[in-house]
Amino acid sequence: MECGYTKLFHNGHVDFVEANGHLHHQHEDHWDECAIEVNDVNPVAENHVSGELHNDTCGHQKVAHGDHFDYLVNGRLQYVHGDHLDDHGPVDQVL
Numbered sequence: 001m002e003c004g005y006t007k008l009f010h011n012g013h014v015d016f017v018e019a020n021g022h023l024h025h026q027h028e029d030h031w032d033e034c035a036i037e038v039n040d041v042n043p044v045a046e047n048h049v050s051g052e053l054h055n056d057t058c059g060h061q062k063v064a065h066g067d068h069f070d071y072l073v074n075g076r077l078q079y080v081h082g083d084h085l086d087d088h089g090p091v092d093q094v095l
């Protein structure tokens with residue numbers, strides 16, 4: 001499959017990330033949807049980082065993480081939390 005999707009290594013498979021942040025991977029003859037789990041690597045934490053407050057038009061890739069969406073910036077998840085950014089840990093992007 002050749003396409004312009006962002007791809008992530010995740011739990012032994014490769015997910016294709018849609019523009020809206022949803023993750024899909026091919027499982028036998030169908031596609032499964034998944035999301036990055038909330039865990040020690042990708043915690044929902046108050047790890048403040050500086051930077052732009054991302055939005056739907058900023059151009060960064062959205063990524064499903066737990067029950068919310070983050071933005072992918074330099075291999076890490078950034079969550080727009082009110083008036084600041086929180087770092088939600090690294091993801092393994094297929095380059």
Ligand SMILES: [Zn+2]
Pocket residue numbers: 010011013014015023025034035
């Ligand atoms: Zn996955």
Ligand SMILES: [Zn+2]
Pocket residue numbers: 045046047081084085086
């Ligand atoms: Zn926060």
Ligand SMILES: [Zn+2]
Pocket residue numbers: 052053054055058059060071
């Ligand atoms: Zn952005």
Ligand SMILES: [Zn+2]
Pocket residue numbers: 043044065068069070077078079088
């Ligand atoms: Zn997150």
